[in-house]
Amino acid sequence: MTSIEPPSLKTDSADRSTVIACGTWQVQPLARPQILAQIESMLRTLPDPAALHWDLRNIKALDHIGAQILWNAWNRRFPARIDLAQQHEAFFARLQNAAAVPATKKSSGSQIIHARFSAAIHTLHQHLSGFIALIGQLVLDIARFAAQPQRGPWREISANIFRTGYQALGITALVGFLIGVVLSYLSAQQLQTFGADVYLVNILGMAIIRELGPLLAAILVAGRSGSSITAQIGVMRVTEELDAMLVMGLPHGFRLIMPRVLALAISMPLLVVWTDAMALLGGMAAASVELDLSPAYFLKELPDAVPVANYWIGIGKGFAFGILIALVACHFGLRIEPNTESLGQLTTTSVVTAITVVILADAVFAIVFKGVGFY
Numbered sequence: 001m002t003s004i005e006p007p008s009l010k011t012d013s014a015d016r017s018t019v020i021a022c023g024t025w026q027v028q029p030l031a032r033p034q035i036l037a038q039i040e041s042m043l044r045t046l047p048d049p050a051a052l053h054w055d056l057r058n059i060k061a062l063d064h065i066g067a068q069i070l071w072n073a074w075n076r077r078f079p080a081r082i083d084l085a086q087q088h089e090a091f092f093a094r095l096q097n098a099a100a101v102p103a104t105k106k107s108s109g110s111q112i113i114h115a116r117f118s119a120a121i122h123t124l125h126q127h128l129s130g131f132i133a134l135i136g137q138l139v140l141d142i143a144r145f146a147a148q149p150q151r152g153p154w155r156e157i158s159a160n161i162f163r164t165g166y167q168a169l170g171i172t173a174l175v176g177f178l179i180g181v182v183l184s185y186l187s188a189q190q191l192q193t194f195g196a197d198v199y200l201v202n203i204l205g206m207a208i209i210r211e212l213g214p215l216l217a218a219i220l221v222a223g224r225s226g227s228s229i230t231a232q233i234g235v236m237r238v239t240e241e242l243d244a245m246l247v248m249g250l251p252h253g254f255r256l257i258m259p260r261v262l263a264l265a266i267s268m269p270l271l272v273v274w275t276d277a278m279a280l281l282g283g284m285a286a287a288s289v290e291l292d293l294s295p296a297y298f299l300k301e302l303p304d305a306v307p308v309a310n311y312w313i314g315i316g317k318g319f320a321f322g323i324l325i326a327l328v329a330c331h332f333g334l335r336i337e338p339n340t341e342s343l344g345q346l347t348t349t350s351v352v353t354a355i356t357v358v359i360l361a362d363a364v365f366a367i368v369f370k371g372v373g374f375y
Contacts, residue, residue: 025066180282233333
């Protein structure tokens with residue numbers, strides 16, 4: 001077996017202007033600590049390695065590790081004079097090309113902020129354009145459904161009304177009743193201070209029927225049914241059911257989006273009425289205990305305290321909120337990538353966005369109908 005000649009450096013005995021490299025400059029011999037220490041010690045004794053004459057013709061074998069050691073000794077540039085074997089030129093040519101690549105300039109704080117702001121604007125534009133396209137497709141699907149109702153997805157609509165409406169009666173009743181109790185109890189404490197106990201019916205009726213009932217029902221449905229819709233469509237993306245539907249000629253909008261939007265548009269107004277009734281029942285119970293207002297007096301004064309227009313405003317809010325929640329949930333469900341991380345992330349984003357959109361829509365209702373429903 002042939003022994004490997006270790007790498008070495010030596011200078012001419014005259015003026016030390018020439019450095020001669022010999023041996024095998026490869027990773028195996030260079031990995032020995034003694035040899036590497038000798039080479040580094042020799043390089044440190046040289047006054048200006050890049051200004052010397054380097055003779056590398058006696059190197060028997062060279063690899064990238066050996067070339068990198070010499071290149072670092074030359075301050076990452078070729079020396080003034082060098083004698084190099086032709087088969088070793090490629091190693092130093094690669095190192096020279098790598099050194100010619102400019103270093104990445106570190107971005108300043110303003111550049112980072114601008115990049116993040118641009119990315120946020122781009123993402124927002126994508127979501128808005130996708131949401132508008134979804135609304136346009138929904139309009140076309142509803143027109144098709146109206147033209148041929150016998151071919152419509154009645155079973156899907158019925159199933160979604162059951163899931164988003166009937167199965168949500170329990171949680172909306174419980175939360176609505178408790179909110180009515182809390183609101184009535186706190187209002188009663190303040191009204192007693194001014195001797196205005198009889199105005200509790202006015203406060204509860206207007207607050208619950210016009211604002212709290214629709215908003216509370218919408219937030220609960222967005223968290224319960226909105227997340228369910230997004231997760232359902234997302235799982236269909238993960239399991240490639242959406243792709244299978246397209247192959248079978250079943251459009252997503254007509255079979256997935258439209259039934260869920262129509263179901264929430266039907267069930268949300270009913271849930272608003274149900275939540276209003278439960279909240280008023282809780283307020284009536286608390287008023288009976290705190291202010292000794294009988295339920296009969298409460299029910300007698302309620303129609304006079306709350307104009308009929310407020311009931312229609314609340315039902316209209318429920319209709320609009322249901323459509324918005326369903327559209328937001330379907331929008332994010334269709335954007336889920338076929339992986340579990342995207343499923344969880346966009347489901348959470350869907351709920352947060354739906355609640356935010358509902359609150360914004362409620363603010364729009366308050367501005368548009370600011371002069372309606374008051375005596």
